[in-house]
Amino acid sequence: MKTPLAWHNLAYHKVRTAAAVAGVTFAVVLIFLQLGFRGTAEQTASLMYDALEFDILVRSTHTERLAQCRPFPRLRLSQAASLPGVREVSSVLYGYNRWQSPQGKTRLIIMLGIDPQESVFTAEELRRKASSLTASEFLVIDRASRSEFGPKNGREFGDEDVGTEVELGYRRVRIVGHFLLGTTFDADGMIVLNKEGFRRVSPTWPKDHVSLGLVRLQRGADPAAVAHRLKDFFAEHSIDDVDVFTRAEAIEYERWVWLWQMSIGVIFTMGVAVALVVGSVIVYQILSSDVTNHLPEYATLKAMGYSDGVLSRVVLQQAVILAFLGFLPGLVISLGLYAATAWQTRLPVEMTPLRIAGVLGLSLAMCIASGLVALRKLRQAAPADLF
Secondary structure (H helix, E strand, O other): OOOOHHHHHHHHOHHHHHHHHHHHHHHHHHHHHHHHHHHHHHHHHOHHHHHEOOOEEEEEOOOOOHHHOOOEEOHHHHHHHOOOOEEEEEEEEEEEEEEEOOOOOEEEEEEEEEOOOOOOEOOHHHHHHHOOOOOOOEEEEEOOOOHHHOOOOOOOOOHHHOOOEEEEOOEEEEEEEEEOOOOOOOOOOEEEEEHHHHHHHOOOOOOOEEOEEEEEEOOOOOHHHHHHHHHHHHHHOOOOOEEEEEHHHHHHHHHHHHHHHOHHHHHHHHHHHHHHHHHHHHHHHHHHHHHHHOHHHHHHHHHOOOOHHHHHHHHHHHHHHHHHHHHHHHHHHHHHHHHHHHHHHOOOOOOOHHHHHHHHHHHHHHHHHHHHHHHHHHOOOOHHHHO
């Protein structure tokens, strides 16, 4: 057909077409937001593990996810260090504590306890800042911690906050540095102390217990094989208070928990499905109404010899046009919302080319599916009805 009938149908009913485009745009924005939050949950789930240097992770069997980390005996790491292929082991204390800012605001903050002499962090900045933790009252704080924790500039911690004294676990502590790691859905801020300082603000912490065991292997050692030997060693000695993960397994498990076990991941996934249903219903209503209003015209075209296939393509072309018209403003709006969300929450909400392509594909599928359902109305156009 030389005449762009699909475009003319949409252009003729401007108000109806604008409503359809607005519906598609709404669905696109909602899909982008749900996928963005879901991607952020997945990315931040392994944020801590990405910052720690280890090939094999040892943690308590009572730890379902990192935020619920439970202590286990430090002896387990000494036992792990005796296995072939293990180069060295170190440990981290992990917990939450009450932080009171100089402005008097109180909230919970993640705290890590480390030995500054041990190799714990992968990032050079964190390793360098950790060496300044020479006293139990010293700490370094994540620059991405929320403003509610009380940075002097009201936005983020920096050099002007070095030397500031705050209250942590009802003990006075002093900020001696800052680093950048990032916030998560579990916590709005993080600090690092030495182990003596960690126990000072957490006096009930069990003696000779740690939260995470970091095992680093000799060059060329296979993490999966060493982890298997370590599991066998613990099983042979009837030790059942720790789990053993390779680095890849620990990250994959944490992300799986966040996406499929935590309500937050399930909600974001369901949000995508809801957005698709809402958009599909809107597009179907518009296309179905358009076909109904033009049934005499479609019947005339059939009488002129146009087949159902040709006319069906007209409806589906309208669906594709609506998908693109709704996607473009939806993308622009979503980029703005991503930037605003990242600025306000300090979470890494990022737009990726893969996500853009995926949402475009979902938009096309949503509109085409609605068009296919609307074709039932088109089949009601019979040339006999003209007489």
